[in-house]
Structure formats: C-alpha cells, structure tokens
Amino acid sequence: MQWIKDNTWEINQSKGLRYLGLVLSLIHIITFFQWNSLYSTPDTGTQIVCWSFFEKCKEAAFVTGNGGALYTYLGLAALSAFLFLLGPALTSRAWGLLATTFFLKLSIYLFDYRLYSNTHTLVFLVELAFLLVPNKRNLFKSLILVYFLTSGLFKLNTAWLTGFAFEPLHFAPKVNEWLAVLSLIAELTLPFFLLARKMKHIFIGVISLTIYHFLMGSFEGYFHLFIMTLLLVLFPVLNQEIHNEEQGYTFNSYLRPSPSKLWPPIGILVFLGLQALPFFLKLEWPTTPFELIRPSLPEECQQKSVAIYTSSTKILPNLLENVEQHTSCKTHIRLAALKDKCHELSQEKDFVTIYSSFVRRNFSESHFQTVFEMTDACGRTQK
Amino acid sequence: MYDQPSSPYRIFLIPILLIFWGFVIVTAFRANPFLFQSQTLINSITHKKIEQQHPFPKPDHHLVKIQVDHPKELPEYQYTAPDSQRWSRKLALQKVQPLNFPDLKDVKYRLTSSDMFFWSSHSSIFYARPIEIDDRTEESSSAWSFQFVESEIPRNDPLITDQFVILTTSYKRIVVLVRKTGQLLWSLTVDYDIQQSPALIEQQLLVSLYDDETQQSYLKSFDLVNGTPGTFHLELSGRLSAPLLYHSDSHSLFVATEERELLHVQTPSGDILWKHTTPSKVVTQPNLIDDQLLINTADQTTYSLKLMSPEINWDYKLKGIAQHPFIVIPSSHFVAVMTDGGYLHTIDYKTGKGVWRFNTQAKAQTSQIAAVRFSNQVIEERELKWHYKGWSIWAPCVENRICMFNPSEGNLIGRLSTAGELASMPLFSSDHKRLLILLKNAKDQIAKKAYDWGLGSYIELSQYKQELEDAQKKAEEEKAQAKAAAAQAKAAAAPTAGGPPESAPQSENRESDDP
Incomplete structure (x- = not known):
C-alpha cells in the first residue's frame, strides 16, 4: 500500500507526470476505437486467435459478446483522463482508474493474439512503469530510448535490409534497400536527441522522430504514428520540468527521499530481458505479450485441409482468412483454427475427421517445409 | 543560462559509440553486402527460387497420403431382362430407374463402362456414380462426391483414366482424385487460368494455362501420380482453341490456338516440328487417322493435313460448325461428324469427298454420335452391306429419338424412341445386350426455364418390345388385382413406353446426298 502511495505522491508532485497519465488515458481511448472497429465487423469480430500460452481463450472470451468489456474499458479510460485533467487533488483516484483500465486492457489483449503490436507492447511497459515504478520521468525517457534502439537493432538483419517492407511504395529495389538502411540509422540516432539537455535538441528529436513515424506510417500504421507522437510530445514537458527542478534543487526530504537512480537502468534491463527471452528459451516468439515484433521476410504458408465424411471428401477453404500475414503462418494459430473447425464440423452428419497439412517456406526458400501433417486432426476416426 | 556539469563517464562515451556504430555498420553490410552494388539483395536471395518456381509453384506433395474408406452406396438397381434376348433394331423402353441425383443446372456428364461422372458449372461438387451395365465380375466402384472450396467450380471436361480423375477448376487448381474412391491424391494451384482439358502423355499430365496479362499460353507437364513439375514447357501466343491431341506413336502433340495456328510439337523436348496457319481457328480436337490430321475449323470446313508436314490433302465444306471430333467408322474409310445445325456428315477420309449428308433435325442436348455394330441378323434384315461388317452410325434426331444410319448409303435403318429428351448417346454393355442412355428428367421438362438440364433418371433399353409389353x-x-378398381383403371390407361416401332422416314428427312 505504501508503495502505491509513494507512486501516486510522485505523480502528484509532477505536472509532467500528470500529463503522462492523461496521455496514457487518451491512448486507451484511441485503443478503444481501434479495437471496437475490429470487434464490430461481422467477418473479423468473432474470429479470435489465441496466444500460444492461452489456448483456451475462446472458451473464456468476453470481448466478442455484447461489447460490454470494451465499453467499460472506454468508460474507465475517459474517467481517468478526466480526473487527470482536474488536477493534483484527484491524482490517486485517477491512478486507480488508470490501473484498472490497464488490467482490463491487458485482459482483452491476452484473449486475442490479433491485437498484438509493437505499439501496445511499448504502451504496456510505459504504463506499468508509470503506475508502479519510481523515478518515472527518467524511466519513461529510458524506456522510449531503449524501445527505439531495440527496434533499430531488430532491423539490423537481412530481412529488413532487403527493403522488402518498402515494396508497397513501388520504388526501385535498390532505393528500398537504402530506405531500410536510413530507417535503421534514424532509429539508432534520432532518439538520442530526446535525452539532450538543450530544449532545441529535444525539439529536433521529437520533430524528426514524428516525421520518421509519419513516413513509416504506410506500413507501421497510423495508429502507431498517433501514439508515438503523443508520447514524444511529453519529452519537452518532462525535460523542462527536470531542468527547472535541477535549478531550484535545495531541499531533500527524508520523509519521501528522491527515488533511486537505479530504477531506469533496472527498467531498461527488464525491457531488454523480455526481448531476449525467446533466445534463452529457444522458443518461437512471442513467448510473452511484451516482446517487440521482429521484422521478418514474409513467410509463405499453405494449409490444405480436407473434411472427410463417410461418403465424400470436401476441401476446406482457408481457415484463417482475416488474420494478418505476420501471424497467419504461426503453427499454433493454424492448429487452433483446425481445432475450431473440427468442433464446428462435428455437428454435421457423417463427418469423420479432417485431414490437414501445413507447409511453410521463408522468402529465400524454394521448397516448402512440412510443419505438420495430420491424417486425423480431430482424433475421432471410427473404425 | 544553465551550466552543464561535466560527466566523468563522458570519456567512455566516444569509444562506446564507436564500437556500437562499428557493430551496426559491420552487421548491416554482412546482412546486405550489395548495398553499394547495382545488384540488389532481394534479387540475389530470390534468384534461385525464382528460377525454380517460374512460373509455377511446387505442387502439394503432402496431400498424397489421404486415406479414406468410402462405404459402398450403390443406387438401387435391378435388371431383369433374360440373357437369351438378342440385339435388334426393335428397341423399346424397358425400365426407367430414377436415381436421387441432386438438382443441377447445366449438368455435364461423362459415361464410362462402369461409372457415370457428372458435374455442373453452377455447383462446387463433382459426383461419381457406379453403373452396372455390364455383368462384369470385377469389383465395382462406389458412389462418391468431391467438394471443392466454396464457389470453386469445375472448368473444362475432366480427364478420366483407369485410375484417376483429373479435374481443373475455376480457382486455377488441378485436382487429381482416385477414380474408384474419389479420394484426393494431390492438388496444385497454378499461376494462370487453366484452359481446355488436360491431356495425358504417358505418365505426364499436360496442362494448358493462359496468362491474361501477357496473352500467352503455357503448356506445362506434371507427374500424374505426385504432381511434380515435368520438363515439358512450351509458350504460345493466344489462347488454345481446341483440346490437345497427343499421338503416342510419334511422341508428338497437336496444339491449336485462337491465333489460327496449328502446331505439331515433339514431346518431351517441346520442339516445334511444324506450324501451320489455318484459315480459321480450329474448333474441335483434331483427329489423327492413317497419318493424316483432320481438323474442323470455325469457317465450317474440314481440312486434312499430312502428319509430317503441314500440307493440305483436301478440304471439305460442312453445313455448320462441327461440335465434336469425327468418329471413325471401322471397316470403312468413312468418318462422320454432326454440326451445330443438326446436319450429319459422312466423309471418305481417303479422298476427302462427302459420302452423304443428312438433316437430323435433332433437338437433343447432345450432338455426339457413335459408331455401333449390328448383329449379323440385322445386317441381313436391313440389307446392310456385309463389306462394312454391320457398322452403323447412331445420332440424335428429331425429338426424343436416336436414328441409326447406314454409313455407306445414308439411309435410315432404325429409330429408337426414348421417354425423354436425350442427354447422352447410349452406352453399350460389352455383349450388346444392354444399353444405357441418360435422359433429361421430368422435372426439367416441367420447369424448363428454371433448369436447362438435369439428370434425373437413367433408363435401360432392351430389345423385344413385345416381350416387354407383355x-x-x-x-x-x-x-x-392387388389394388383398388380406380388404381386398376389408372394402370390400364397408362401409355406404353417406347411406342410402336416406327418406320424409317428416310425420304422425308433426307436432304441431299453429297456428292
């Protein structure tokens, strides 16, 4: 309890942190509109895809019902934003509402793998740090910095440097390759401007990164641009506040001592540890929802499924029509879709089982590799 | 304004930054060594793949292992004609055996000696039903159906071999099924539209594809059993206008395009032996008879070309456009074909001269004709020439009729009434004791506008009308005796199917003999 009080006290003392709370609440509101459009579309709304660590998500899914969870989420986020606007007197209540909103968002997020994106990963970590970790201003700056650096380093591979991501722009392939290099350089250099002490440098960093996200918006998505702009705009505010405090720093309270300077490095280590987790566990990413998506060459995959009835066979259409490319070639998602289909077809007369095979190849491979082949995917053949 | 304190760690900053950027640059150039070259990385890593793939992806080998045991669901079927019955022209309807076929619009069919295959361009299901026209001891196949992906429909006629059924679909897919069970052997999605039915070159499946953008046709071979791409590859301009014809003796292929080109292609090398520009596009699959190639073109003409060089032997003007390839009348030099106006033509393929022509006034769905051999007794009765060994031409004529023609004279030697509109030519059992015809069903006759064609029944025909009537x-x-008086009256008033034998109206329908 004391930990929470210390955190709310820290937020209460800083105008910049209250702005951060307001921005995080606004991000929740924007997130609501993004998710609501997904769940209100008849084709995509009910086609939930489970995370690999939560295979029974559909049995417990509450998002696809009457939308109550989403509207509750919107209501909490709006109220939280309103309380942050009202000033320091209601900060602890705003904190409570924001924390509730955070956990509600996380619950929704864990029920549907389709919501997975770098933007949400960053926002989750920033919000968690804002709610529970001391030295919030420096931690926020560190997290944003390390996010850009990690994202840039993840781009330091053949997949990204082919320039494949820029193909929709219809430039020459060599131009695409250099755009890929420039984007990498941008992500590895521009964020350092955000840490500068001079306001001019900070503005250069904020504006250049906003322009960068705007240019990358065609494939990163404009949702990402919007969220990043909201977060980047806080840098001048927070920096000015730190600058002012440093100039007038005379009193150090023993009752509430300054938060330890170790928290930002700890935050960075936690962030990097989460990104490195799949390397240590040697698992297919993402093992947790807090990992950044790594650029990869588009994989080509095919799943052929045939429903077998007692006197006929029937080719099943693509089981994952409305799932994005970067997720649709995941094995566990294919298996989950197959399981759902088995359940659906089991109601039909004369249905025996499903034969299914799944093959995949990456961009440079000429042949498909069989990932799985199941002659009795439903495990109910009667002989 | 603000006095920036000097950091004790600044001394480490420059080496750290240098190491970091050194790492970035080295890694970037290892990931893409072509940054400063005209070659691009994307091309270098896909080069091999493109070479192997272009223009077709590798087929789905993984579909080979499906094992499905279909229970036998044979349709109810009985045949009661005594074996002593013999074939004659006096045919009559013996039995109509309705089958529970699905209602299909624009149904197409293929009859073989043991199976009936049917499909429609409005349905994504391909059906197979066994038929038992023959008293054969071998194991009969069972009924099965194969459903494509929703809204995917069969395209072109299927290629049916002893073991496999090869289908092509609107989704650019080749589907190979096991003929007896309908189980999927393999399927392959190709890059372009599949035009015309596939052809079989020994164990290779030859598929013709058409790229709308470049307006090019591709002929490509695949292994029949597992779908592996073969070595045969040929590019042509324009669509194919007629099904492919493969000549196994000379290992060559005849290809006709919409650009009026007829090509003789060596297999499997793909070398073009000769190319001939026809006056009009070829409309039916060519016939190869005694080292000459017969082609029917859209300008209502038949041309005979030499096999080894594209010289024209003769040409013959038809009355209408041929609907099917010629049928060859054995024991003679005659070939016959039916045109879209219902004209039946018989030509002497040695000389290129017309033997006779007849307006059948056919109103049936099918314009297929068949060569059927009569028994010696019928040859005697109908005064056919022994020289031609009893061969006759059967063709649909007038309405609900099959007419039988003497191939040398063109006179009508018999006529067969059917209970409904013809949908197929008869299929004979090996001993000629039975035959099977597909008819348009009663439902279609009532609701013609709603359904163009449908298979609702198949009928058996047997010879002795009198016996049958009895x-x-x-x-x-x-x-x-068993039923009520009202039912008795109804049964007595029911018309006898088949009707009395009809006299041959050869003079009234015969238009002219040509020459």
Whole structure:
C-alpha cells in the first residue's frame, strides 16, 4: 500500500507526470476505437486467435459478446483522463482508474493474439512503469530510448535490409534497400536527441522522430504514428520540468527521499530481458505479450485441409482468412483454427475427421517445409 | 543560462559509440553486402527460387497420403431382362430407374463402362456414380462426391483414366482424385487460368494455362501420380482453341490456338516440328487417322493435313460448325461428324469427298454420335452391306429419338424412341445386350426455364418390345388385382413406353446426298 502511495505522491508532485497519465488515458481511448472497429465487423469480430500460452481463450472470451468489456474499458479510460485533467487533488483516484483500465486492457489483449503490436507492447511497459515504478520521468525517457534502439537493432538483419517492407511504395529495389538502411540509422540516432539537455535538441528529436513515424506510417500504421507522437510530445514537458527542478534543487526530504537512480537502468534491463527471452528459451516468439515484433521476410504458408465424411471428401477453404500475414503462418494459430473447425464440423452428419497439412517456406526458400501433417486432426476416426 | 556539469563517464562515451556504430555498420553490410552494388539483395536471395518456381509453384506433395474408406452406396438397381434376348433394331423402353441425383443446372456428364461422372458449372461438387451395365465380375466402384472450396467450380471436361480423375477448376487448381474412391491424391494451384482439358502423355499430365496479362499460353507437364513439375514447357501466343491431341506413336502433340495456328510439337523436348496457319481457328480436337490430321475449323470446313508436314490433302465444306471430333467408322474409310445445325456428315477420309449428308433435325442436348455394330441378323434384315461388317452410325434426331444410319448409303435403318429428351448417346454393355442412355428428367421438362438440364433418371433399353409389353402388362395385371378398381383403371390407361416401332422416314428427312 505504501508503495502505491509513494507512486501516486510522485505523480502528484509532477505536472509532467500528470500529463503522462492523461496521455496514457487518451491512448486507451484511441485503443478503444481501434479495437471496437475490429470487434464490430461481422467477418473479423468473432474470429479470435489465441496466444500460444492461452489456448483456451475462446472458451473464456468476453470481448466478442455484447461489447460490454470494451465499453467499460472506454468508460474507465475517459474517467481517468478526466480526473487527470482536474488536477493534483484527484491524482490517486485517477491512478486507480488508470490501473484498472490497464488490467482490463491487458485482459482483452491476452484473449486475442490479433491485437498484438509493437505499439501496445511499448504502451504496456510505459504504463506499468508509470503506475508502479519510481523515478518515472527518467524511466519513461529510458524506456522510449531503449524501445527505439531495440527496434533499430531488430532491423539490423537481412530481412529488413532487403527493403522488402518498402515494396508497397513501388520504388526501385535498390532505393528500398537504402530506405531500410536510413530507417535503421534514424532509429539508432534520432532518439538520442530526446535525452539532450538543450530544449532545441529535444525539439529536433521529437520533430524528426514524428516525421520518421509519419513516413513509416504506410506500413507501421497510423495508429502507431498517433501514439508515438503523443508520447514524444511529453519529452519537452518532462525535460523542462527536470531542468527547472535541477535549478531550484535545495531541499531533500527524508520523509519521501528522491527515488533511486537505479530504477531506469533496472527498467531498461527488464525491457531488454523480455526481448531476449525467446533466445534463452529457444522458443518461437512471442513467448510473452511484451516482446517487440521482429521484422521478418514474409513467410509463405499453405494449409490444405480436407473434411472427410463417410461418403465424400470436401476441401476446406482457408481457415484463417482475416488474420494478418505476420501471424497467419504461426503453427499454433493454424492448429487452433483446425481445432475450431473440427468442433464446428462435428455437428454435421457423417463427418469423420479432417485431414490437414501445413507447409511453410521463408522468402529465400524454394521448397516448402512440412510443419505438420495430420491424417486425423480431430482424433475421432471410427473404425 | 544553465551550466552543464561535466560527466566523468563522458570519456567512455566516444569509444562506446564507436564500437556500437562499428557493430551496426559491420552487421548491416554482412546482412546486405550489395548495398553499394547495382545488384540488389532481394534479387540475389530470390534468384534461385525464382528460377525454380517460374512460373509455377511446387505442387502439394503432402496431400498424397489421404486415406479414406468410402462405404459402398450403390443406387438401387435391378435388371431383369433374360440373357437369351438378342440385339435388334426393335428397341423399346424397358425400365426407367430414377436415381436421387441432386438438382443441377447445366449438368455435364461423362459415361464410362462402369461409372457415370457428372458435374455442373453452377455447383462446387463433382459426383461419381457406379453403373452396372455390364455383368462384369470385377469389383465395382462406389458412389462418391468431391467438394471443392466454396464457389470453386469445375472448368473444362475432366480427364478420366483407369485410375484417376483429373479435374481443373475455376480457382486455377488441378485436382487429381482416385477414380474408384474419389479420394484426393494431390492438388496444385497454378499461376494462370487453366484452359481446355488436360491431356495425358504417358505418365505426364499436360496442362494448358493462359496468362491474361501477357496473352500467352503455357503448356506445362506434371507427374500424374505426385504432381511434380515435368520438363515439358512450351509458350504460345493466344489462347488454345481446341483440346490437345497427343499421338503416342510419334511422341508428338497437336496444339491449336485462337491465333489460327496449328502446331505439331515433339514431346518431351517441346520442339516445334511444324506450324501451320489455318484459315480459321480450329474448333474441335483434331483427329489423327492413317497419318493424316483432320481438323474442323470455325469457317465450317474440314481440312486434312499430312502428319509430317503441314500440307493440305483436301478440304471439305460442312453445313455448320462441327461440335465434336469425327468418329471413325471401322471397316470403312468413312468418318462422320454432326454440326451445330443438326446436319450429319459422312466423309471418305481417303479422298476427302462427302459420302452423304443428312438433316437430323435433332433437338437433343447432345450432338455426339457413335459408331455401333449390328448383329449379323440385322445386317441381313436391313440389307446392310456385309463389306462394312454391320457398322452403323447412331445420332440424335428429331425429338426424343436416336436414328441409326447406314454409313455407306445414308439411309435410315432404325429409330429408337426414348421417354425423354436425350442427354447422352447410349452406352453399350460389352455383349450388346444392354444399353444405357441418360435422359433429361421430368422435372426439367416441367420447369424448363428454371433448369436447362438435369439428370434425373437413367433408363435401360432392351430389345423385344413385345416381350416387354407383355411383362409390363403382366405386372400391371398383378398390380390391378392387388389394388383398388380406380388404381386398376389408372394402370390400364397408362401409355406404353417406347411406342410402336416406327418406320424409317428416310425420304422425308433426307436432304441431299453429297456428292
């Protein structure tokens, strides 16, 4: 309890942190509109895809019902934003509402793998740090910095440097390759401007990164641009506040001592540890929802499924029509879709089982590799 | 304004930054060594793949292992004709055996000696039903159906071999099924539209594809058993206008395009032996008879070309456009074809001269014709020439009729009435004791506008009308005894199927003999 009080006290003392709370609440509101459009579309709304660590998500899914969870989420986020606007007197209540909103968002997020994106990963970590970790201003700056650096380093591979991501722009392939290099350089250099002490440098960093996200918006998505702009705009505010405090720093309270300077490095280590987790566990990413998506060459995959009835066979259409490319070639998602289909077809007369095979190849491979082949995917053949 | 304190760690900053950027640059150039070259990385890593793939992806080998045991669901079927019955022209309807076929619009069919395959361009299901026209001891196949992906429909006629059924679909897919069970052997999605039916070159499946953008046709071979791409590859301009014809003796292929080009292609090398520009596009699959190639073109003409060089032997003007390839009348030099106006033509393929022509006034769905051999007794009865060994031409004529023609004279030697509109030519059992015809069903006749064609029944025909009538009468009497008086009256008033034997109206329908 004391930990929470210390955190709310820290937020209460800083105008910049209250702005951060307001921005995080606004991000929740924007997130609501993004998710609501997904769940209100008849084709995509009910086609939930489970995370690999939560295979029974559909049995417990509450998002696809009457939308109550989403509207509750919107209501909490709006109220939280309103309380942050009202000033320091209601900060602890705003904190409570924001924390509730955070956990509600996380619950929704864990029920549907389709919501997975770098933007949400960053926002989750920033919000968690804002709610529970001391030295919030420096931690926020560190997290944003390390996010850009990690994202840039993840781009330091053949997949990204082919320039494949820029193909929709219809430039020459060599131009695409250099755009890929420039984007990498941008992500590895521009964020350092955000840490500068001079306001001019900070503005250069904020504006250049906003322009960068705007240019990358065609494939990163404009949702990402919007969220990043909201977060980047806080840098001048927070920096000015730190600058002012440093100039007038005379009193150090023993009752509430300054938060330890170790928290930002700890935050960075936690962030990097989460990104490195799949390397240590040697698992297919993402093992947790807090990992950044790594650029990869588009994989080509095919799943052929045939429903077998007692006197006929029937080719099943693509089981994952409305799932994005970067997720649709995941094995566990294919298996989950197959399981759902088995359940659906089991109601039909004369249905025996499903034969299914799944093959995949990456961009440079000429042949498909069989990932799985199941002659009795439903495990109910009667002989 | 603000006095920036000097950091003790600044001394480490420059080496750290240098190491970091050194790492970035080295890694970037290892990931893409072509940054400063005209070659691009994307091309270098896909080069091999493109070479192997272009223009077709590798087929789905993984679909080979499906094992499906279909229970036998044979349709109810009985045949009661005594074996002593013999074939003659006096054919009559013996039995109509309705089958529970699905209602299909624009149904197409293929009859073989043991199976009936049917499909429609409005349905994504391909059906197979066994038929038992023959008293053969070998194991009969069972009924099966194969459903494509929703809204995917069969395109072109299927290629049916002893073991496999090869289908092509609107989703640019080749589907190979096991003929007896309908199980999927393999399927392959190709890059372009599949035009015309596939052809079989020994164990290779030859598929013709058409790229709308470049307006090019591709002929490509695949292994029949596992779908592996073969070595044969040929590019042509324009669509193919007629199904491919493969000549196994010379290992060559005849290809006709919409650009009026007829090509003779060596297999499997793909070398073009000769190319001939026809006056109009070829409309039916060519016929190869005694080292000459017969082609029917859209300008209502038949041309005979030499096999080894594209020289024209003769040409013959038809009355209408041929609908099917020629049928060859054995024991003669005659070939016959039916045109879209219902004209039946018989040509002497040695000389290129017309033997006779007849307006059948056919109103049937099918314009297929068949060569059928009569028994010696019929040759005697109908004064056919022994020289031609009893061969006759059967063709649909007038309405609900099959007419039988003497191939040398063109006179009508018999006529067969059917209970409904013809949908197929007869299929004979090996001993010629039975035959099977597909008819348009009653539902279609009532609702012609709603359904163009449908298979609702198949009928069996047997010879002795009198016997049949007797049998029917007997059955009706038995029925009448068992049922009420009203039912008796109804049964007695029912028309006898088949009707009396009709005299051959050869003079009234015969238009002219040519020459």
